[in-house]
Amino acid sequence: MSTEEVSLTGKAYLSKWIPWRVKRYWFYGVMTILSLIIPWIRIEGNHLFLLSFDKLKLHLMFVQFDMQEFYLLPFLLMLLFIGIFGITVLGGRVFCGWICPQTIFRVIYRDLLETKLLGLRKRIKNKQQEPDYSKIENKIKRIVAFLIWTGLSFIAAADLMWYFVPPEDFLAYIQNPNEHLVLVGTVIGIVVFLVYDIIFLQENYCIYVCPYSRIQSVLYDDDTIMAIYNPNRGGEIYNEHKEKMFTKQKDLLSVNTNAECTTCESCVTVCPTHIDIRKGLQLECINCLECVDACTSVMGALGKPSLVEWSSEKETLFMKGKTHYLRPKIIGYIAILIGTAVIMVMMGSEKENMLLNINKENRLYSINHTDEGKVRIDNAYTFLLQNTLSEDHDYYFDVIAPKGMEGKIKIGTPTEPFKVKPGIVKKKVIVLYADEMLVKDARKDTVIPITIKAYAMDDKVKVTVLRQSTFTFPRADLVK
Ligand code: SF4
Ligand code: SF4
Incomplete structure (x- = not known):
């Protein structure tokens, strides 16, 4: 939210403002629908994408490749990894916040089931307050949430399997579970993992388990866009040892009369990974932009732009001008991606039938x-x-x-x-x-x-x- 955007100030701006959270929900909806329908899309028996282990076939763009032609698979993996690395250089951990199934599942479980449907949590904007399970009512609600999520996990597990066992075979196989114990065992294994991961492990998966969080920070540069708190406007809340100095606005203003942060902590309570973005760049941040929404609504009501922006360190922190999106590094990633895709298409088009x-x-x-x-x-x-x-x-x-x-x-x-x-x-x-x-x-x-x-x-x-x-x-x- 720029200064011009808030020139109308307060309620007038906020009435027109669409939070990132809402945009993310729409994006999640599209991603979910796509992931569910892609395995069903076939032309003349060939799938859009299928890596069939039982038949040793790769279906790609409605062309069937045999095991001897799996040379295309490394190209697909290269496209995937180079794509994710390139996106990380450009937009930080944007994959985590917008595409990763872990985040989508957590939003479904925590925000939709626990908060909106069952009222176990009070507000989507407060993710720090855990439900009170000493109440019998909440215990029952937790069991209901557990059962609903288990059911959804079966759909998610089946959907994942459809990329490896075509849906038409999958549905036939599960009618004879005794003859397809590996398949049934895999589905149950995925369901158990999803239940443990989403209900119990939660965002600890993103922080401690996911290898992507370890490599992302080395890919960042000053132009990488991410959720950033602007200490130049808001004031420094943490010292150089990452210790919190201020919890009250009057204390902050006593040392920095221009500091705009209200110390309301809306950006902290909303954070699904339980971090304070005002501390600076942190490994735990999944770029969900909930803190940007939180501060936009707080500062917007005061007629000011958000102190937490989806921006780059160069623009917001170092104030060295506009973010440079089309920089050499990004052009390099785009060139490698296009080159890899062209080689893959050329090799795929030479496929012998x-x-x-x-x-x-x-x-x-x-x-x-x-x-x-x-x-x-x-x-x-x-x-x-x-x-x-x-x-x-x-x-x-x-x-x-x-x-x-x-x-x-x-x-x-x-x-x-x-x-x-x-x-x-x-x-x-x-x-x-x-x-x-x-x-x-x-x-x-x-x-x-x-x-x-x-x-x-x-x-x-x-x-x-x-x-x-x-x-x-x-x-x-x-x-x-
Ligand atoms: S700090 Fe928290 S709320 Fe803000 S983008 Fe990162 S993970 Fe999301
Ligand atoms: S939401 Fe904005 S004003 Fe409130 S504590 Fe966070 S940065 Fe400060």
Whole structure:
């Protein structure tokens, strides 16, 4: 809230003001809906995102990748981590306050269930006052909150699992729990964790357990935006040893007549991680901006801008001018993100819709005779062909021989296309032969490079692969 914004002052401004908390709730709603519907979005059986461990498949942007194509996964992880690091440099722990499921779940449990629905807590604005569980009424309410949250935890656990076991399979599996004990055990494990974490561990998870809080501070710079108390206007409340000097406004004013902080502590009581933002940057701050809202409403009523701002140290603390958003570090992160995404898309677009390994048998060739009395040179191969699509296909292949030998290396077996079911690796013995003189070398066998073009009969353009191999033709004196 800038000085201009509060020029109307007091109630006129506050009547139009939308707190960050409300904006966060809307954002949480969108994130929750997205996380619930994404696993259900499918096109031709392919999901928007699915990392299926039981079928060893990765579905990404409605394209199915096989286990051998999991090279895309590191790119996804790189995008995730670089993205989070970049967001942290730009907006501090904004991921924690706005996106992290831990924060969203805590808001649902503490602010919605405990405060709004059951009245266990008096006000959302006071998160320091724990419910009085000596009262029997509150004990019952706590059990109700526990049961509701346990039910919601099952939905959250199922939703998480849908990114690894597609919902259509998940719903079928849980109807036969005895046959899917790992799945059922995982869901129950997640539920137990969520109940313990959200009801008992609470924000201690963000402060003591989450590794992200440990690394975030090293990523900050002077332009990183976060919740910051402005001591230049409000006055220093803590000394350099982080000891609190003032709890009453008159004491503060006695040493700093310009200090604007009312010492109302609204910014402290509202804080879910139980810190005092006036102490400066702290590891525990999850950037939820509740303290900004609290001070905006206190100072707004006095016709002044908030003393706690979503701003940078450079702007608010050091007063060195406006926050520099598009700085080299941020441009670097954006460039790395775009580069990684482009490489991933390029590699993903080269995806082959079938997988084929060709192994030539140890015996280089066999020399046979046809019914017509011609000499026939056979080469045998083992094809390992995998149908990576989601429907059955009939496959066959062509042999592309070098110039001058076109059509002279023929397919012996199989003579007909063969069917491969989705996800199945089919092993097929292939025999190629030549029944005319390909090379006349009296001294040694000749290795002829060939290309195998394998394809699905019903889509030779899209479902096709090329593999290099060799055909060995014996030395001339053996071919009689
Ligand atoms: S100090 Fe507390 S209330 Fe303010 S942003 Fe950080 S966690 Fe939220
Ligand atoms: S809410 Fe604002 S005025 Fe009240 S104690 Fe916090 S910083 Fe000071």
